[in-house]
Amino acid sequence: MEIAGSSTEYVHVNVVASIGGTPVTLASPPKLAFLPVSSTSNPETEDWLSGEWSGSWARILIGPNGGGVTLDPGKYSVWISFAAGSETPVYRAGDLTVY
Numbered sequence: 001m002e003i004a005g006s007s008t009e010y011v012h013v014n015v016v017a018s019i020g021g022t023p024v025t026l027a028s029p030p031k032l033a034f035l036p037v038s039s040t041s042n043p044e045t046e047d048w049l050s051g052e053w054s055g056s057w058a059r060i061l062i063g064p065n066g067g068g069v070t071l072d073p074g075k076y077s078v079w080i081s082f083a084a085g086s087e088t089p090v091y092r093a094g095d096l097t098v099y
Helices: none
Strands: 009-014 031-036 052-054 057-062 074-081 090-098
Touching: 009 074, 009 090, 031 057
Parallel strands: none
Antiparallel strands: 009 057, 031 074, 052 057, 074 090
């Protein structure tokens, strides 16, 4: 995904959760993090931002007009984590370029 640094919009990550092949609804808000692609580590506690669910999509509003975070121009790895029963998976979901 690519967005302008002056843009305020949602970043979406599709999440499919199932138990025994049956889709389940996740109630706890997802957490998302944006780390420079040059980073070789997983997000730290302070890196996580609260998002929201929109159907099977986790999303977070980013940008200078009311976003949860405003990112400087650069390339970022998008990370997601969410509560799924007794598990709390952490995934690198893709890259985001801010220009």
